[in-house]
Amino acid sequence: MDHITSAKNPIIKALRALRDHKGRAAAGRFLVEGEVMLREARKCGLAVRDVLAEENFTDLAGELEATGARAYTVPRSLLEAVCDTRTPQGICASVDLPEPLPLSNAPAKIVALDGVQDPGNVGTIWRTADAAGFGGLLMGAGCADPLSPKVQRSAMGSGFRLPYTPVGDLPAALAELKARGWSVIASDLRGDDFYSHPDPGGKFVLVIGSEAHGISDATRAAADMLVKLPMRGGAESLNAAVAAGIMMYALTR
Amino acid sequence: MDHITSAKNPIIKALRALRDHKGRAAAGRFLVEGEVMLREARKCGLAVRDVLAEENFTDLAGELEATGARAYTVPRSLLEAVCDTRTPQGICASVDLPEPLPLSNAPAKIVALDGVQDPGNVGTIWRTADAAGFGGLLMGAGCADPLSPKVQRSAMGSGFRLPYTPVGDLPAALAELKARGWSVIASDLRGDDFYSHPDPGGKFVLVIGSEAHGISDATRAAADMLVKLPMRGGAESLNAAVAAGIMMYALTR
Structure with missing residues (x-):
């Protein structure tokens, strides 16, 4: 699992871009934060893409890699830069947008x-x-x-x-x-x-x-x-x- | 209507003390913010005590004085120092705690x-x-x-x-x-x-x-x-x- 340390890394920039509607629409992805929500997204069949995890969440990051995601370990400061919550839960990921129902x-x-x-x-x-x-x-x-x-x-x-x-x-x-x-x-x-x-x-x-x-x-x-x-x-x-x-x-x- | 400019004024200090439970219990008062809530408090028979108002709320402050309150005009900075909301509505006041029902x-x-x-x-x-x-x-x-x-x-x-x-x-x-x-x-x-x-x-x-x-x-x-x-x-x-x-x-x- 690669380690990212710079906020200027393109993966971090791409995840930060999911903060607003325009960025989500352009990428076809949105950001899902925390273990419970990520497990739920998988259970509902959504594809998890780029995972950022603190050291204590590498097990879950590994599980997500096994489903086709790419996972990176990051320091807390980068999680905070990407996540919407003030105190992020230690893991987040970009996830493909759910298919709207016609x-x-x-x-x-x-x-x-x-x-x-x-x-x-x-x-x-x-x-x-x-x-x-x-x-x-x-x-x-x-x-x-x-x-x-x-x-x-x-x-x-x-x-x-x-x-x-x-x-x-x-x-x-x-x-x-x-x-x-x-x-x-x-x-x-x-x-x-x-x-x-x-x-x-x-x-x-x-x-x-x-x-x-x-x-x-x-x-x-x-x-x-x-x-x-x-x-x-x-x-x-x-x-x-x-x-x-x-x-x-x-x-x- | 007196004008208060200093955050060290005892009225301001007393209103700031209503921010926590202990302060409210000690004073027997709580803080009510905004025109709608203050009118509602009056309608419900609660006694309004010290009123802080921006210039554009002096009419309402005057009405509250007529019910026995003391009103003061203040700059926005002092309203912000006293109120819980980030963008206060221009008027707030200390109000007697409602009587609990036995x-x-x-x-x-x-x-x-x-x-x-x-x-x-x-x-x-x-x-x-x-x-x-x-x-x-x-x-x-x-x-x-x-x-x-x-x-x-x-x-x-x-x-x-x-x-x-x-x-x-x-x-x-x-x-x-x-x-x-x-x-x-x-x-x-x-x-x-x-x-x-x-x-x-x-x-x-x-x-x-x-x-x-x-x-x-x-x-x-x-x-x-x-x-x-x-x-x-x-x-x-x-x-x-x-x-x-x-x-x-x-x-x-």
């Missing part, structure tokens, strides 16, 4: 995000969708980048397991799914009581809007049902990921 | 936190409990400090509205409530399917455990029912605040 092959139960901007919310909704038994996510324009380290950290591995489809025009995608038999239920402050909505049937999309502005007018127009969780006490609203979780679990009971 | 006066529907450590989770659960129609929170040992700025920020004003009871010995408090007619439902990875649990009746406590270790053995022993949300997909667990939200809304339907 809309033509959409699963029965879908969560669609309409401008959900907070990376923690996007990741938490991803994780909850995976737990509730949804088949995939639609990521509309204006959402946090699904392959950013913060989103993937909050998704806790569900970002590798549950496929997503990036859609530039979410209302058009919803209209297409509706024409093919999906019900479209959108969470909206002007909606009817969530618990009184009609049964959406076996194929549906649950749309969650942005934290600040909710769903867009075009999304609202594309929906079959607008729903709102009841506010029984003094709070005026819920955290977007919590509201999404309550609805997802209620819809898949 | 256990003898417990509401019918209670959420109990057993070592929930993440301030964002504690605040989000507080906000969701308020939205779902719960009457109050029990804060067991090891929870994030309920009056820390991070908890209050996530609680979005519900921290002023929904009363809480700090309990050193949560299992003893649960036993006391049980003896007085409350059902105790605890979220536990070893529990039965949440959706198959018996109806807890009109008076119940929902216990949420720590992110890393769940509920303690003593809490488990004090519970009537142990419940777990079904994991229908690949995810092994849910975020604590999301799981709490799903259960709270399902229990108050």
Whole structure:
């Protein structure tokens, strides 16, 4: 296993370039940090490419080499230069981007995000969708980048397991799914009581809007049902990921 | 309205002391930041004491003076020195601590936190409990400090509205409530399917455990029912605040 000591090494530079959306798109790779997430990525069939490991993670680095990766030992300072977390876990790697799911092959139960901007919310909704038994996510324009380290950290591995489809025009995608038999239920402050909505049937999309502005007018127009969780006490609203979780679990009971 | 320019001014020092639990307990006050939260604190009947305001917030500072507060104009640097947020909103104030609710006066529907450590989770659960129609929170040992700025920020004003009871010995408090007619439902990875649990009746406590270790053995022993949300997909667990939200809304339907 080669040892890298310079931040100017091309491998380090290539990994640092994965910090932003443009770099990830250009390389077709994203950065995965830590042992748990790297094992999960392998379990989900993603190809691990360049591995950086501290001395105490050379066993795992070796295992990843056996799957086709190239591993390098590095000092802590280089891990810190590459990783998003302030105190990196001792190993990270570039991993091939997961294949987006084409809309033509959409699963029965879908969560669609309409401008959900907070990376923690996007990741938490991803994780909850995976737990509730949804088949995939639609990521509309204006959402946090699904392959950013913060989103993937909050998704806790569900970002590798549950496929997503990036859609530039979410209302058009919803209209297409509706024409093919999906019900479209959108969470909206002007909606009817969530618990009184009609049964959406076996194929549906649950749309969650942005934290600040909710769903867009075009999304609202594309929906079959607008729903709102009841506010029984003094709070005026819920955290977007919590509201999404309550609805997802209620819809898949 | 006096103008303060020095970080050594005793008012500034006293407000800075509210940054930690010890300082808040000694002063009987906590720091509330921003216009929305200060208006909410007033609406909930909390007494606002020393107000620091930038020039563009002197109107609100004047309103608060009319309720008995003392207001001072300050430069941005002093707001930054006092506030928890990196980019403070232009006004902050010390506010009398809300009165904890005695256990003898417990509401019918209670959420109990057993070592929930993440301030964002504690605040989000507080906000969701308020939205779902719960009457109050029990804060067991090891929870994030309920009056820390991070908890209050996530609680979005519900921290002023929904009363809480700090309990050193949560299992003893649960036993006391049980003896007085409350059902105790605890979220536990070893529990039965949440959706198959018996109806807890009109008076119940929902216990949420720590992110890393769940509920303690003593809490488990004090519970009537142990419940777990079904994991229908690949995810092994849910975020604590999301799981709490799903259960709270399902229990108050």
